[in-house]
Amino acid sequence: MINLTAQNVMDSVAGVTYATDPTGTIISIGARGWRLFAAESATPEIAEREHFIGRNLFEFIAGDDVRAGYERLLDRVRSGEPQIALPCRCDAPSMAREMRLTITPLRRGRALHGFLFQSLTLAEHPRPPLNLFTFTTEFGETVPLLGMCSLCERVCVDVDRCSDVHAAWLDAERYYANGGSSQVRISHTVCPLCFRRWVEGWTGAPPPVF
Numbered sequence: 001m002i003n004l005t006a007q008n009v010m011d012s013v014a015g016v017t018y019a020t021d022p023t024g025t026i027i028s029i030g031a032r033g034w035r036l037f038a039a040e041s042a043t044p045e046i047a048e049r050e051h052f053i054g055r056n057l058f059e060f061i062a063g064d065d066v067r068a069g070y071e072r073l074l075d076r077v078r079s080g081e082p083q084i085a086l087p088c089r090c091d092a093p094s095m096a097r098e099m100r101l102t103i104t105p106l107r108r109g110r111a112l113h114g115f116l117f118q119s120l121t122l123a124e125h126p127r128p129p130l131n132l133f134t135f136t137t138e139f140g141e142t143v144p145l146l147g148m149c150s151l152c153e154r155v156c157v158d159v160d161r162c163s164d165v166h167a168a169w170l171d172a173e174r175y176y177a178n179g180g181s182s183q184v185r186i187s188h189t190v191c192p193l194c195f196r197r198w199v200e201g202w203t204g205a206p207p208p209v210f
Contacts, residue, residue, distance in 0.1 A: 012032070015030075016118070093133045132146075
């Protein structure tokens with residue numbers, strides 16, 4: 001008889017998987033998928049999952065309105081939603097990656113013990129490096145601000161109009177083709193299209209304010 005622990009199961013599940021307690025504190029990370037994702041993203045510094053255990057998920061979500069959106073999604077799951085799934089992008093400088101994120105409640109009886117997050121890669125393709133996705137670079141306040149959707153990773157150049165449904169949101173390749181620069185500060189948010197498709201229907205939240 002095989003004696004499986006919860007961590008054994010986490011380590012064997014496909015994709016990037018991690019579990020949190022009800023407050024969002026990370027309590028477990030699937031080792032195989034996590035290390036593979038770090039290697040494919042050329043970010044070996046994140047490969048050791050021990051650096052993330054015990055920290056809150058919301059430390060790693062950029063943008064106030066994005067954090068608020070995820071809080072509302074978790075509230076929806078707390079209230080009885082069996083699972084929420086949404087498409088998202090998780091691009092690296094040299095890789096375009098389409099993914100699906102699922103959030104599932106971890107319950108014992110009626111008591112909520114936490115959440116299981118699983119990100120599966122649906123499609124990916126290499127491309128010439130795009131420095132727009134090198135988020136470790138910091139620039140001063142004089143550098144232009146660029147809005148980036150945390151779900152589809154398109155960008156909006158005119159941040160004063162990003163919440164307008166008619167604003168131009170461009171994928172990174174088109175942004176550079178139109179003369180866009182990497183010398184920008186990124187403001188993470190949710191574009192109006194992704195908001196209407198995925199967030200509004202689940203949470204009833206107001207649209208992001210830029």
